[in-house]
Amino acid sequence: MHSSFEHHYSPLIRKLESIFTLADDERRVLENLPMQVVTIKADQDIVREGDSPSRSCLILSGFACTYKVTRDGKRQIVSFNLPGDIPDLQSLHLKTLDNSIGTISPCSIGFIPHEVLHDLCTRYPRITAGLWRETLVDASIFREWMMNVGRREGSSRMAHVLCELLVRLRAVGLVEDHVCDLPITQNEFADALGFTTVHVNRIIQQMRAEGLIELKGERLFIPDWGKLKRAGEFDAAYLHLENEKAAA
Template identity: 60%
Template sequence: MPANSSSPGTFMVRKLSSIFSLSDEEKQALHDLPMQVVPLERDQDIVRAGDQPSQCCLVLEGFTYVYKLTLEGQRQILALHVPGDIPDLQSLHLKVVDISLAPIFPCTVGFIQHEDLRRLYERYPRLTAVLWRETLVHASIHREWLLNNGQRAAYARLAHLLCELLMRLSAVGLVENDTFHLPVTQSELADATGISSVHMNRVLQALRADGLIETQGKQVHVLDLEKLKQAGGFDPLYLQLEDGVAT
């Protein structure tokens, strides 16, 4: 039976294929995973710190973000997740999660029960390695964010983040002519890069003025990818993409 390119698991298969060579049978097994598809509103928490979930969340449409709050209620966005990502895969192995996960703008997710993932592992042992690799790539991205936000200037931070999103969205077929949809507000970009919203506005203006990007609504068009990479000190090694996926 050929893999269904229009099934809810399509982006997951594309994403996992970008970091691991899957057989047709393994791809079909991922497509066949039972999944509850749910539309969610902006900032409607999917998982909260302290929860003990019995399911994982696959991003199907839109973006989600992982965040933590200080005691004073200040938010730090720790990760952005795009279609094909499973942001809370660690909940399969951790009894209690220590992060919160929510959509950015209305988004659609697919909930996969832990017991169905465990059955998948038993039937297709190589997929255990695939999903473990996915978790390790998320950890690699987290380390790069620590470096980006801790050591780079604001201009370089945003340039780096835009390069990363371009590569990750390209891996799942959501980039056309270096243009992608970025359903994220300036305030959320500021929380993701550790700067103020006012400063983020200035950085966006500077990137546009320097001819590196164009923006129209929620669309970002990268005008000069090589210069944007240079501005952000971007090296895609940490994304661990298979040859030929990232350009």
């Protein structure tokens, strides 16, 4: 199925416009790129380590994650993937994937053929620069995650990731008054933070008691944004957002 509706591409457009301003012709070409839109259930692989894909996946809705698995089956989540992300964009040039990408919640995924992306990059150098910048921001996020998992402790580690998720979701218009959807389980946080699920549960209860977060089902509310940022030693500079409201 091919689509040319802005409804499908708006997450990508919002994501790119959080880091630079698109011209009208650039917006139009993004709105009219062909892609196959697929709905994928939660806890399913989108692509697997070792694959050699001929297309890249755009997260249109839902939450996904990039992960690796040890020989004995232990999973390490290395990033959360949100609407507007193209988490396997590197497959344009690195032909074999060195990680897997799976859904956390039900997701709508737009698969864009590599030949279409190569043509786009040839004809629109500013979009090429924007996509290249996105891969550099991904690398910046990986570095911050390494610092977070390697050197921060307990609730500080969790607070930092929650701050990042809120800012990234705000950048694509999915946060209102410090409230957002958060369909990430304690087990998935454990795989991302290097904790056991039991320890994640204790940290969440501690953060609730300290007034850092409120959770109602899959909705996260931050009562005091400044307090949570201080708890996580969070500075949004590593996300390199040009939209000041998103980064605030």
